[in-house]
Amino acid sequence: MIPVFMPKKVNLKTISNHLNLSPGTVSRVLNGKAKEFRISQETVALVLSYVKKIGYSPNLIAKGLRASKTFTIGLIIPDISNPFFAIMARNIEKAASKENYSILLADSQEDEDREQQQLRNMISRKVDGIIAAPVGASFQHFLEIRNQGIPLVFVDRYFNDIDIPYVSSDNYYGAFEATKYLVNNCHQKIVLIKGNEATEPAKERKRGYMDALIQEGIAIDEIGVTGNDEFSIENGYQSTKKILSTSMKPTAIFALSNLIGLGVLKAVKEAGLKIPDDISLLIFDDQPYVPFLDPPITTVKQDSEKIGMLAIEYILSKIDKEKVDLESKLIPTSLIIRDSVMKI
Amino acid sequence: MIPVFMPKKVNLKTISNHLNLSPGTVSRVLNGKAKEFRISQETVALVLSYVKKIGYSPNLIAKGLRASKTFTIGLIIPDISNPFFAIMARNIEKAASKENYSILLADSQEDEDREQQQLRNMISRKVDGIIAAPVGASFQHFLEIRNQGIPLVFVDRYFNDIDIPYVSSDNYYGAFEATKYLVNNCHQKIVLIKGNEATEPAKERKRGYMDALIQEGIAIDEIGVTGNDEFSIENGYQSTKKILSTSMKPTAIFALSNLIGLGVLKAVKEAGLKIPDDISLLIFDDQPYVPFLDPPITTVKQDSEKIGMLAIEYILSKIDKEKVDLESKLIPTSLIIRDSVMKI
DNA sequence: CTGAAAGCGCTAACAC
DNA sequence: GTGTTAGCGCTTTCAG
Secondary structure, rough: OOOOOOOOOOOOOHHHHOOOOOOOHHHHHOOOOOOOOOOHHHHHHHHHHHHHHOOOOHHHHHHHHHHHOEEEEEEOOOOOOOOHHHHHHHHHHHHHHHHOEEEEEEEEEEEEEEEHHHHHHHHOOOOOOEEEEOOOOOOOOHHHHHHHHOOOOEEEEOOOOOOOOEEEEOOOOOOHHHHHHHHOOOOOOEEEEEEOOOOOOHHHHHHHHHHHHHOOOOOOOOHHEEEOHHHOHHHHHHHOOOEEEEEEEEEEEOOOOOHHHHHHHHHHHOOOOOOOOOOOOEEOOOOOOHHHHHOOOOEEEHHHHHHHHHHHHHHHHHHHOOOOOOEEEEEEEEEEEOOOOOOO | OOOOOOOOOHHHHHHHHHHHOOHHHHHHHHOOOOOOOOOOOOOOHHHHHHHHOOOOOHHHHHHHHOOOOEEEEEEEEEOOHHHHHHHHHHHHHHHHHHOOOOOEEOOOOOOHHHHHHHHHHHHHHHOOOOEEEEOOOOOHHHHHHHHHHHHHOEOOOOOOOOOOOOOOOHHHHHHHHHHHHHHHOOOOOOEEEOOOOOOHHHHHHHHHHHHHHHOOOOOOHHHHEEOOOOOOHHHHHHHHHHHHHHHOOOOOEOOOOOOHHHHHHHHHOOOOOOOOOEEEEEEEEOOOHHHEEEEOEEEEEOOOOHHHHHHHHHHHHHHHHOOOOOOOOOOOOEOOOOOOOOOO
16 A cells, blocks of 8 residues: 655645745746846745745646647657657657657557547647658648648658658668669669558659669569558568569569568578578668678668757757748668678 | 748637637537536537537647646656667557557656656656656655656566566566576576666566576676676677677677677677577567577567556556556566577 | 736536 | 636736
8 A cells, every 4th residue: 555645736826825925926936037027036045945845846737828838749650669760759859858848759550540630639739849750641631730830840751742841861862772782783683572652752762763773774564563551571571472482583672661671581581592692682771680680681771860850950940930941851871781682 | 931821719718709609518518518418409519510610629738737637648768769668668659549648758868867857847747647667776756756646657677665566577587587598508608798787677687597597506606797787789799799808708698688689799790700609699688670680599578568558557547546556567578499599 | 026917728616 | 508707827917
């Protein structure tokens, strides 16, 4: 049985009563406006010491109601357990807390209905700004956010058709460069395992892949692109199994996400094949564990830290001074060459 | 230049004015209390349709102030980019949102000062409950939370000296079983690379390791345990380098976290050694990528999903009905045998 | 230098 | 069946 110590409630009124002051005065002292209002040294000292003694902490809900400002940023992402988003989240929280903002976290689980509901929730909670990696194809609900005048920025995923700023990787060039690299190693039959093609990054990666092939004069047959709409291990696994069971015999696989890549590894292993001897593999999105895979995989590394930083930076300055407008930014990727691509 | 559409403000008062009703009535309708107050069908229909038309969303800040309840759960963890915590967070958010609670995320970055500040912040924000994986040795600030009457539960890390409930892995038995397994494979010189030893899990894992050795009649020399206080890649890397440069020649390494394990792999690889031929490795904490490492590593798997679920379940029921008390729970781990331990 | 009071948006107690 | 009003805790005019 925990003995719950029920302290009598403490707020500006009880404090001011106790000290024979008015709530206003206490409030002013606490907000560092003592000089401005030329409040006496004694009063200040009195308030400060008492407040410290009883361990008063201001009610931010009341403050928020009064000021129409909550010092809260909403963060909506499709999967916090994906390291790519987790690292982003970490940096966002870090930068936000430095400016006394807190993060309201929502995991949409790649579900558009959830996302909509979460957005509504954020509006109701009067967040000062929103950072989102949208799930998919529709964006109506995001337009409403903008109409409400709430600062909004997309990360990773975004929409080309509307003028809401975003920070994302340079997916097109990342995939282009990677595909070129494969071709330069004499690969002609390169299969792409895509993820959710409703998303701009997936589209862009695919476009980069295509353009590279075209530029190299390689014919793109329709079986060049496979996979369902999930950035998941399962998608990589099933797709690879399918690929390996056909007569197509690709020499290389280009997996469009780290999870898809793990699925490929699983299927290849099960088939008793060796990377890169039997088939080469290149994965979009690097992770801390990738150097230790069997074999270490060549990847397109995204700077999720930087993406997160720029997004929060934009939101905070947008909150501060309404006028700021962000040019959407594409952050360069880098090709990390390891041992999963064989020169044929 | 984005044309910002500035909608005139909409709240219960403006709505009720517009409909020639009182704020009270509108509030009652919106909160499903129409029957209870026997409000006419027309009025209900009127309110509902209008509210829908203008897309009104209630101000949860005002609601929270009024009700002294915010439908917010604070989540404080040392590193959201660690998959172990990220998976936990995901499940917590999922369960919370089902009951209309939102998650306020704080990443303490293993920094006790940050943690304290974040706790204060959560108090100020009037969260309805807190789930925390505390950083370290001190717990005074957590006692204050309890004194404030805010439901609190620890996950992963906890304190034995205070009666605040926790949900964690059965770290002792997990490590015990793992060490036994090493010994059964004829390893005698097993080095433990610990993490933050101020934490109960690290202590328990070490204790499990020790007890297993003792039970097997193996002498524990002081060099049996090494590593600094960080659950990090760097710690695993540096510690392993040190180990390999001594004359001790352990036959096996037991790494107390997934990140430490990656560091071990790096150092072993750099030294030109092979796992498990030259040295065996066992890691505490499994991850999706572990089966694909070189070689696949034998691990102690923790059920972070279940830990998260139980924690949020407890907090929610504690919020509901004050009386509930949680027996602290240790969730069983499982030893996943792969190819990183050689039978000597 | 400090106090009094209004009001942020909402709900519940009390009217009728 | 519905309206009125007080008050959650805070800040900020306006007074003096």
